Amino acid sequence: MAVIVFAPVTFNLAETTRMIEVARALGPSHRAEFMGYEHDFVHLISDAGFPYRALEPAWTAAQRTQALDFDQGRAIRSPFTRELVAARVDAERRLIRELGASAVVIGSNITSLLSARAERVPLFYPVPFALTGPQVAQTRRMHLVHGSGILARAADRVATTAFRWLYTRAPVAPRAFTSVARANGVPPLRTVASMLEADVNLLTVMPWELDGYDLPDDYRRVGPMFAHIDAPMPSVVGELAAAPEPLVYLGLGSSADRRLALAAAEVLGDxxxxxxxxIRHYLQPADEVPPNVHVTDLLPAHRLGGLVDAAVLHGGQGTVQTACATGVPFVGLGLQPEQVWNIEVCVGQGNALRVPPKRVGKPDFRAAVERVSSDPAMREAAARVRREFAREDGAAASARLIEAAVAS
Structure with a gap:
């Protein structure tokens, strides 16, 4: 029986659930083993029936905040010290040898790029197309500057050119990934793009997202992949769906913050x-939200189709694809460039609007929510996108590619 090791960042909801979906799709001759460092969403792995290995060293709360700020471009310092990277690579190499792993499937756990290659185990990465090397290299406008006017478009092209150089050419990766790579006999990671590229990159996107792009041989489109959380739907959802008022879903994933959650809830309350x-995981015990905003724990969002009329989303691929697959038009905020791109793809399809997170307290956010809740054209577009999504199964396609590679 071939062992496949899954290495998500376990405080990232989207990639933890993405790994679970691929693991579920593996055939019976393959055994999935999960590893990780933090504990936030490990219960989802256990609930899905997969074994989990907790490795060390885990990040402190301050290091996690620093990592999130680094990922979203708010900071230039990262928590990847040489000591931490070296210790994690050693721990992962020991686990790969202990399990006799035939392949490693990663999320954004960057140290696995070094440990799997050092152990000469094939490395797979189910990943959105946004912010991959080919996407950044070939995209004229990354929508880094919001707006559709001439000046906004020109400014965005300039920003995109600078971003492209910084992302694909500048040696800005933390130095630890060079020194530890050399110590383990593998090529160093120098650019941001090199930190997000495996041996085989499985693009979890729809066909239209790749229109006009040329893909290298190590990139394969597999299709959408999003969470199917095995949890009961709270009774309040059915009660609210039966009420005469439109029902809006506020989903901010795991990469937003308390300030944004409260600001969005306040506007929706009006x-x-x-x-x-x-959004309960963002709130403190003393926080209050308007009476029409019903706070819950994580929901089986893939079952919200036909219950909610519209959504407000942070823009992570998992929440965006869930809305698409359930036919729900949405307002996307976009907290970092990948999320902005996910939203803009849907804006092009007609089932979404984008409002920058800094505008949540402004009239344009309110107007956008009102429109996605009532515009028949947006509902029609959302229904069309839902039909297209019904033909796709990214998890199964990923599993078949991994199994074929292991067999060969």
């Missing part, structure tokens, strides 16, 4: 809608 909001 609208003639009901809101179901799985």
């Amino acid at each position: 609208l003639p809608v009901n809101v179901v909001a799985p």
Whole structure:
């Protein structure tokens, strides 16, 4: 029986659930083993029935905040010290040897790029197309500057050119990934793009997202992949769906923050809608939200089709694809360039609007929510996108590619 090691960042909801979906799709001759460092979403792995190995060293709360700020471009310092990277690579190499792993499937756990290659085990990465090397290298406008006017488009092209150089050519990767790579006999990681590229990159996107792009041989489109959380739907969702007011879903994933969650809830509280909001993990005990905003824990969002009328999302690929697959038009905020791109793809399809997170307290956010809740054209577009998504199974396609590579 071939052992496949899954290495998500386990405080990232989207990639933890993405790994679970691929593991579920593996055939019976393959055994999935999960590893990770933090504990936030490990319960989802255990609930899905997969064994989990907790490795060390884990990040402190301050290091996690620093990592998130680094990922979203708010900071230039990262928590990847040489000591931490070296210790994690050693721990991962020991686990790969202990399990006799035939392949490693990663999320954004960068140290696996070194440990799997050092152990000469094939490395797979189910990943959005946004912010991959080919996407950044070939995209004229990354939507880094919001707006559709001449000046905004020109400014965005300039920003995109600078971003492209910084991302694909500048040696800005933390130095630890060069020194530890050399110590383990593998090529160093120098650019941001090199930190996000495996031996085989499985693009979890729809065909239209790749229109006009040329893909290298180590990139394969597999299709959408999003969470199917095995949890009961809270009864309040059905009650709110039966009410005469539109029902809005507020989903901010695991990469937003308390300030944004409260700001969005406050604006939605002023609208003639009901809101179901799985944002409890962001709030403090003393926080209050408007009475029409019903805070919950994580929901089986893939079952919200036909229950909610619209959504407000942070823009992570998992939440965006869940909305697409369930036919729900949405307002996307976009906290970093990959999320902005995910939203803009849907804006092009007609089932979404984008409002920058800094505008959540402004009238344009309110107007966008009102439009996605009531515009028949957006509902029609969302229904068309849902039909297209029904033909796709990114997890199964990924599993078949991994199995074929292991067999060969």
